[in-house]
Amino acid sequence: MDGDLISKRELLELTGISYGQLYRWKRKNLIPEEWFVRKSSFTGQETFFPREKMLARIDRIKHMKEDLSLDDMANMFSPSPAEVRVAPQTLVEQNILSGTALDIFLKDEGTVETLGFEKILSAYILHKALQSGDINLEEGHILMHTLKDHATRFRGKDFTLLFLRKQGIASCCLLSAPADIVFEDGTKIVSRLTASGCAEELKIQLSPLNTRSTNPWNNQQPMT
């Protein structure tokens, strides 16, 4: 596991950020608490991070901070839903969903006027799986059903979607992340998608539509 972790010092050297920035981003919830891994080293307890995830995240923050406030970014990285309501057709018009993905989605959902973030996320996961060519339309229904029936139990938390196939028979499962999972030989994982990854992409694509910035203090009464 050591190869997957990066020490705080190495991280700061590699990325050129300062302690202040790191703590600031932590305060603003740009870096999740779970990524701060404490391990003992020869100088005592030290903090480590998951290397790939952390480097990718720092890179994104550095690039985005020109255009977005820290609060907006925190929103984007948070697994909790953004506040949006969008008509299904708009999503296709904005090229967020393909027409096929939306058809499958609506067949399961019935006709709806507007969609909230969680619904759009399900449709978007379906769209990504179809788009990559990993699964076919029939299998799209299986995926959609699984998400519809079970995704709510992960509300506010990250999960991974695995799409499996063995001897032409398809199946789908949801895992609370991070987890190790092993299958018998001959089982193939045809698609693997994480909810947080998809949510992040989706939030970026939705932001021109109507994301309201949800500042953590907004739910409080303004002072008179």
Next chain:
Amino acid sequence: MEQSATHDLKIFGVGRASGGEFNDVLITGQGDVEGDIVCTKFSLNGEGTVNGSVKTGEGSILGTSTITGALDADRCKIVGTVRIGGNATVRNFSIGGTVTIQGGVKCETLTLRGTTTIHGDCNAEKLECKGSFTIDGLVNAGKLDLTLYGATKAKEIGGETVRVRKQSGPIADMVNALLQRLDFHQQLVADTIEGDEVVLEFTKARIVRGNYVRLGQGCEIDLVEYRGTLDQAPGAVVKEAKKV
């Protein structure tokens, strides 16, 4: 918070009430509230217990009180002997007296006077303390300004600027000398302190890391790692210093 509640909760003297949604909550004397409170203004003077959480716009707690749940406010002032059982999320938070918070604290500005104990982490953009604290978790502050008046402890401190000093002046020095003789240590003890600018006095730490580090009198540091400059006063004890 909706403005739907139009009635107030007022207790003068000795009384009991149930929680709920209110406009103003005013308890003067001795009052117990069973259940969560959501209100615009929360004011408790005297002795009070809320068996639940408090969510308010403006809070003022004076006297001896307990809130068993979380405290959530835009602005809040606490003076006295107060215990909060959950997390405190307060945009502008001012604490004086002997206050214990079982959970974590999240603020924009936090002012501490007296003796504060926080069992969780403490996050603030600006943290000013004149007094002492014990924080079991991480103190994460954009700007930390700490003037020591007693034994102060934190597990970790991190932020942009960290400044720790002891009150000085002719009278303060005299009092300090007396207190020192009584074995009453006005000192900050922390495991690690990390920041862009770290200026310390009377601090005992295992590791100090920063871009600019200045160590004044009374510092005992096992390891200093600095990227820019290290200024060390003659009275500061540093076992090992590394430029990284």
